[in-house]
Amino acid sequence: MSDSFRDEVRAWLAAHCPPSMRVAPPEISHLYGGGRRAKVWHPDQPAWCAAMASRGWTVPEWPVEYGGAGLSREHAAILREEMRRIGAQQPLFSFGISMLSPVLFKFGNDDQRRRFLPDIARGAIRWCQGYSEPNSGSDLASLMTRAEDKGDHYLVNGQKIWTSYGDEADWMFCLVRTNTSVPKHEGISFVLFDMNTPGVTVRPIKLISGASPFCEVFFENVRVEKTNRVGEEGQGWAIATYLLSHEREMISSLGKIRHDTDPGRRALEIFGTDGEGRLRNASLRQTLARYQLDAAAFRLWIEHGERHPSASAGMGAMSSAVKYYGTELNKRRNELYLDIEGADALLWDARGPAGEAWARNWLRSKGNSIEGGTSEIQLNIIAKRVLGLP
Amino acid sequence: MTLPLTEEQEMLSRSVAEFVADRASITQFRAWRDRTTETAFDSALWREIAEMGWCGIAIDEAYGGSALGYSGLALVLEQFGRHLSITPMNATVLAGATAISLMGSETQKTSWLPAIVDGSLTLSLAWGEGAHFAPFAVATRAEKTAQGWQLSGVKHHVEDLSSVDRFIVVARESGRPGDREGLGVFVVPHDAKGVSVEATPRVDARQCGTLTLDDVVVDDGCRLTGVTSVALERLAGVINAGLAAELLGICEETFARTLKYLKERSQFGKLIGSYQALQHRAAHWFVEVQLARTIVQEALLALDRARDAEGYRQADMLCSMAKAKLAQVAELSTNEAIQMHGGIGMTDAFDIGLYIKRARVLEQAYGDQHHHLDRLAALEGY
Numbered sequence: 001m002s003d004s005f006r007d008e009v010r011a012w013l014a015a016h017c018p019p020s021m022r023v024a025p026p027e028i029s030h031l032y033g034g035g036r037r038a039k040v041w042h043p044d045q046p047a048w049c050a051a052m053a054s055r056g057w058t059v060p061e062w063p064v065e066y067g068g069a070g071l072s073r074e075h076a077a078i079l080r081e082e083m084r085r086i087g088a089q090q091p092l093f094s095f096g097i098s099m100l101s102p103v104l105f106k107f108g109n110d111d112q113r114r115r116f117l118p119d120i121a122r123g124a125i126r127w128c129q130g131y132s133e134p135n136s137g138s139d140l141a142s143l144m145t146r147a148e149d150k151g152d153h154y155l156v157n158g159q160k161i162w163t164s165y166g167d168e169a170d171w172m173f174c175l176v177r178t179n180t181s182v183p184k185h186e187g188i189s190f191v192l193f194d195m196n197t198p199g200v201t202v203r204p205i206k207l208i209s210g211a212s213p214f215c216e217v218f219f220e221n222v223r224v225e226k227t228n229r230v231g232e233e234g235q236g237w238a239i240a241t242y243l244l245s246h247e248r249e250m251i252s253s254l255g256k257i258r259h260d261t262d263p264g265r266r267a268l269e270i271f272g273t274d275g276e277g278r279l280r281n282a283s284l285r286q287t288l289a290r291y292q293l294d295a296a297a298f299r300l301w302i303e304h305g306e307r308h309p310s311a312s313a314g315m316g317a318m319s320s321a322v323k324y325y326g327t328e329l330n331k332r333r334n335e336l337y338l339d340i341e342g343a344d345a346l347l348w349d350a351r352g353p354a355g356e357a358w359a360r361n362w363l364r365s366k367g368n369s370i371e372g373g374t375s376e377i378q379l380n381i382i383a384k385r386v387l388g389l390p
Numbered sequence: 391m392t393l394p395l396t397e398e399q400e401m402l403s404r405s406v407a408e409f410v411a412d413r414a415s416i417t418q419f420r421a422w423r424d425r426t427t428e429t430a431f432d433s434a435l436w437r438e439i440a441e442m443g444w445c446g447i448a449i450d451e452a453y454g455g456s457a458l459g460y461s462g463l464a465l466v467l468e469q470f471g472r473h474l475s476i477t478p479m480n481a482t483v484l485a486g487a488t489a490i491s492l493m494g495s496e497t498q499k500t501s502w503l504p505a506i507v508d509g510s511l512t513l514s515l516a517w518g519e520g521a522h523f524a525p526f527a528v529a530t531r532a533e534k535t536a537q538g539w540q541l542s543g544v545k546h547h548v549e550d551l552s553s554v555d556r557f558i559v560v561a562r563e564s565g566r567p568g569d570r571e572g573l574g575v576f577v578v579p580h581d582a583k584g585v586s587v588e589a590t591p592r593v594d595a596r597q598c599g600t601l602t603l604d605d606v607v608v609d610d611g612c613r614l615t616g617v618t619s620v621a622l623e624r625l626a627g628v629i630n631a632g633l634a635a636e637l638l639g640i641c642e643e644t645f646a647r648t649l650k651y652l653k654e655r656s657q658f659g660k661l662i663g664s665y666q667a668l669q670h671r672a673a674h675w676f677v678e679v680q681l682a683r684t685i686v687q688e689a690l691l692a693l694d695r696a697r698d699a700e701g702y703r704q705a706d707m708l709c710s711m712a713k714a715k716l717a718q719v720a721e722l723s724t725n726e727a728i729q730m731h732g733g734i735g736m737t738d739a740f741d742i743g744l745y746i747k748r749a750r751v752l753e754q755a756y757g758d759q760h761h762h763l764d765r766l767a768a769l770e771g772y
């Protein structure tokens with residue numbers, strides 16, 4: 001049964017995935033994000049996304065009515081494997097899929113699911129995440145952006161920061177304070193609004209990697225209908241943390257999106273071997289082996305979880321473990337590439353054999369252990385929620 | 391997110407845990423350590439273990455085993471690791487029976503494996519000759535004679551050597567130390583003329599020592615028929631996966647005991663587990679143990695599944711990975727365990743400090759992390 005599905009997937013991909021979409025983009029931010037103002041890094045990206053969406057394969061496990069293909073976990077895994085086999089580019093890189101959709105499925109109402117999910121599946125609307133504020137980063141629950149109750153709507157005032165793709169997104173899912181007279185975790189609500197709403201101002205911030213995919217976002221009397229609040233008033237913190245566990249999984253898998261050059265082979269090309277076929281630089285050889293060992297163990301750990309749902313039951317807090325280790329590993333990998341490529345990797349526009357933007361990716365990887373909750377915060381969560389420490 | 395056990399494995403693991411807690415726990419370890427006899431293991435305990443059927447877990451049904459594979463045997467080893475149980479399981483079953491299973495003829499398997507399963511035959515593999523595992527650096531000679539084979543040489547760090555019935559000796563039939571080919575494997579009775587043993591105390595309170603073979607003569611039937619460099623590497627792979635399983639038990643036990651201590655011990659008026667410096671190290675340690683379990687499981691599965699050259703190649707690689715990773719994580723585990731216990735962790739009376747000694751012995755056996763990382767790099771082609 002699975003084999004015939006695999007054959008079908010393989011044949012379809014062979015027919016519909018153009019060669020240009022069988023390579024990873026030089027940076028993750030060059031994946032197609034969709035939306036009303038879709039930024040196209042390669043002219044074939046929109047058609048590839050549309051073709052995949054027509055099969056429901058941008059969100060293979062979602063129900064068909066919301067734009068998915070209703071695939072079982074096993075079939076979705078087969079689809080992923082077949083895509084990986086040919087190096088197919090992820091057709092849609094979307095916070096709507098990875099972060100907001102789990103929230104809508106669990107906490108949203110039918111009307112919200114119908115209104116938002118199909119557009120997310122097709123990549124018609126792009127979403128950004130309004131969580132962090134200048135004075136509320138790790139201590140997210142201290143956030144100050146106010147939402148004043150005006151009967152059928154809220155008026156939102158305040159500021160968000162580090163909003164990834166805030167300048168390209170169409171809508172924002174946003175944490176706001178709806179009640180200031182209760183403990184900080186209890187006065188938060190989760191709302192959705194169009195970035196075109198009057199009173200929303202976006203200002204891009206440049207990253208050390210030279211790109212500027214994140215922004216400051218200011219709110220001045222922004223009107224948000226109450227029908228766009230997900231869950232109950234004051235339920236925002238529970239929703240926020242539920243979303244964060246999905247965000248962490250997404251971030252820790254970022255390292256897997258690129259199909260980078262094999263570091264061992266690359267090191268051999270650059271350094272050559274000693275008389276006995278070993279990489280000439282013994283210290284680099286050891287660093288490489290240690291990295292590859294940990295990377296293999298990590299990959300298998302994730303795969304065991306994917307293959308055996310019961311093994312990943314209660315993943316909520318475990319997603320912190322995955323995020324922590326995966327992002328630290330990704331940073332190690334980028335440092336390793338730098339060691340291998342040497343001074344060449346520090347040229348802004350240097351590209352690796354698979355088109356990797358060495359310098360930019362290396363710099364960007366430093367953010368992996370900050371975004372979505374820092375490594376230190378993940379360790380706090382593991383200590384408290386998994387290990388039960390006081 | 392580590393793999394769930396099958397029902398059969400779950401039952402096995404539970405019955406081993408119960409048995410070991412009762413019959414081969416740290417209390418028994420201490421009593422045995424402080425014994426005055428020169429025997430290597432408690433043979434009454436070994437008979438009981440054999441009666442439970444655990445010696446035959448990874449042995450084919452044709453020879454009296456239960457064919458549950460190395461994944462099954464590893465569950466036993468893991469519990470032995472948790473309780474520091476002293477048994478001849480590693481020497482006799484993991485190394486000895488595997489050598490015969492992998493390289494013995496039908497006749498050889500029929501004559502020895504059933505006796506291993508029922509506990510009546512104990513073995514020890516005499517392979518290494520130095521302080522670092524080097525599978526082909528074998529100088530011990532095997533010369534063909536009219537009567538069979540004549541062996542001479544010296545083997546170091548041979549386990550359980552005063553008490554086992556036979557030694558499985560790796561010796562060189564041709565070539566020079568270091569050559570991949572030219573090795574033979576011989577099953578040598580302990581009481582053969584020219585065999586002498588000398589036990590040496592080791593940090594983990596197990597017995598090991600030097601085996602000297604002085605023109606020992608064995609007949610042709612004692613020479614395993616299927617010895618190749620690849621088969622020897624496969625044997626080392628199985629042994630390393632098994633040792634990794636025992637190390638996993640040590641990692642999990644030291645972690646569990648330390649976590650408990652973090653929740654009991656107070657300083658400065660607070661539980662020490664409330665200090666972030668310790669919380670973060672405990673959390674990191676936890677993740678490493680998860681990865682350790684994953685890689686051991688994967689190596690064992692690969693061994694049990696391997697049917698062709700590609701399968702064996704993958705298994706071989708994963709066994710080296712498992713051993714390297716477990717050596718690292720066991721080092722982290724046993725070091726952190728002592729540190730987080732403070733002074734009491736350094737005392738002989740308190741159990742936590744016992745684990746580090748067993749862990750280092752297991753790490754060194756059949757290649758430490760450097761050996762296996764070096765091997766990994768070579769297998770990866772760099």
Ligand SMILES: Cc1cc2nc3c(=O)[nH]c(=O)nc-3n(C[C@H](O)[C@H](O)[C@H](O)COP(=O)(O)OP(=O)(O)OC[C@H]3O[C@@H](n4cnc5c(N)ncnc54)[C@H](O)[C@@H]3O)c2cc1C
Pocket residue numbers: 128129130131132133134136137138139161162163164165214367368370371372373374375376377380
């Ligand atoms: C590339 C990138 C993209 C991002 N995208 C988004 C986005 O789309 N939307 C959004 O809302 N936010 C986004 N963020 C923001 C991110 O979530 C925050 O940066 C993060 O939560 C940390 O907050 P902070 O920057 O205020 O640092 P701080 O919280 O001030 O932390 C500073 C340092 O103190 C440490 N620290 C803080 N508290 C503790 C503690 N209790 N124990 C131990 N150490 C502690 C931290 O680990 C860190 O090392 C993004 C960040 C980056 C880097």
